[in-house]
Amino acid sequence: MKRIILSVLLALPLVMATNPASSRTPAVRVVIDPGHGGQNMGALGAYGVYEKYVTLSIALRLGRLLETEPGITVFYTRKDDVFVGLSERAELANALDADLFVSIHCNASEHRDPNGIETFFLGMGGDDPEADEVARRENLETSLNASARDEDLVGILEDLRKNGDQTEAATLAEVVQRRLTRAVPEAADRDVRQARFTVLEKARMPAVVVELGFITHPKEGLDLLLAPYQERLAMALRDAISHHAVARFAAPQRSAMRY
C-alpha cells in the first residue's frame, strides 16, 4: 500500500500541473472509494455478481464524469480489482489532503425484499439497528484492521464537529441522497443515516458511504448490473459532488484555510 500511496503522491504534481483549472482556482480534491476489491468480494448479488465489481464500475463512471468538471481533482483508492484495507483507504485520502471522501457500496440482505438507496455519515451507532447492521457487514475485514475503540470514536467525532467536517458530511450526505433518489425514483428512499463505518473513522475530511441499492433484490440487483442504470447513479453522484464543491467555494474562510 505504501507503494501505491507513494506513486499517487509522486503523480500528484503532474496531475495538478496538467489540470488547467488548478492554475486559476484551487481544485477541490475528491477521493472516490470503490468498496471492497481483491479477496474482499463484498456481498454476493442475486445474479451471482459480487459487489466489488459493481462498486468499481460505478466508481469509474463517476470518476470519468467528475474529471470533466472544472475545479475538481479526482483520486481513487483503487481503479482495479485489488485489495485495499479500510484504514488504508482513509489514510490515502488524509495523505492527499482530500476535501471530500465518497465510498461507494451496494447493500445486501439475506431476504429478497429489502431495496432502496441510503447514504451514511459517521456516527456512534446504537440508535439504528438497521444502520448498525449495514456498518457491521461493511466492516467485516476489520478483524485485520482494528477499528477505533468507543472512547477513541468519541474523540474522533468531537474533532470532526469542531472543524465543521461533521456538519459538512451531513450536508453532503443529504445532497447525495436527494440527487440519487431524484435520479432513480424507482428506488426506495431509505434516507440519510449515521453508523460506525471503519472507512469513515479515520478520514479527516467530510466523508460519506453511499449504499446504491440492494444487490440481493431481484429487480434492483439486476438494475445495478446494467450500464444505463449505473450511469444514472454516477451522474447523480457527480451532480451532488459538484454541487457540494461549488458550495465550498462560496465559503472563502474554509478555502483560504486549506489553500
Ligand SMILES: [Zn+2]
Ligand atoms: Zn460494501
